[in-house]
Amino acid sequence: MSVNTRFAVAVHSAGMIAFGERMVVTSENIAKSVGTNPVVVRRVCGMLVRAGLITVRKGQNGGALLTRPPSQITLGEIYRAVETGPALQVPESREGCSCPVGKIVGGVLRKFFCRAEDGMLQRLDRMKLADVIDAVLEEKQQ
Amino acid sequence: MSVNTRFAVAVHSAGMIAFGERMVVTSENIAKSVGTNPVVVRRVCGMLVRAGLITVRKGQNGGALLTRPPSQITLGEIYRAVETGPALQVPESREGCSCPVGKIVGGVLRKFFCRAEDGMLQRLDRMKLADVIDAVLEEKQQ
């Protein structure tokens, strides 16, 4: 329970914010649905704001809105908005401490890992927020 | 410096172990090259042993050996050997605590995230340990 749920919270939040024009979506609403704390939601939404994916209105009857329709927002964009650094990391060999071959290996690994991670990002780029919403609505019908 | 360097250490180690027939590769050798501690290397190599990717001989003139040639070992196998749990996680909404819709969203997200992660795994499965070794040797020439 120590990793990486930020992305999930972000997608979940964005999915609810997609309905922001029909209902007021507050951090408290979202937190209830996600099963977490309003402050956590606000932290994540802050990153979405900084990435230009949503806008937030303070004050009474506040709430958030998407800046684009959910069919034009990809999970890749959300991922990049909230995730910092590569998923596959290479330890920074403390300078000079490791043998020269060790440094070469580190550089090579970084290249390989980047290519692998791109595979994940490309798939995320092909998934639209609207796809997630559709899947949820479909499951809800059943 | 808190995440995920296990995989990098594992690939680096396996790469050195590929030369185990021509030279004695000890955890201390590997640790020097990686820039870490022999115990850390042994911990990771233990997982590779359990996954059947290498064998280790204790005692004097010990060292490790690959169970297959490096052209038949993929980075995907190494990844699965040392990495536990999905890279993209969905918070387990504390049972009953979250609204029913929240649970549906969680399930949907898990599906989407799995598909995305598969993109990374498929690429890792196409990368052979031999490819890494070749790339390192090539860089070393220059």
Add this chain to the structure above:
DNA sequence: CTGAAATGTAACCATACTGGTTACATTCAA
């Protein structure tokens, strides 16, 4: 057979990241 060299593993610590929580200033609408 003995000793040196190597592994396997437990134990402990420091560090870092995350998420939960409280608190409070700020903003905005009714």
Add this chain to the structure above:
DNA sequence: TTGAATGTAACCAGTATGGTTACATTTCAG
């Protein structure tokens, strides 16, 4: 003006990781 909402700082707890020491165990060399 007041209440509802956000933004953010601050602090805590839990967890994972990596570094380190220590020690039992294994295995080969001599």
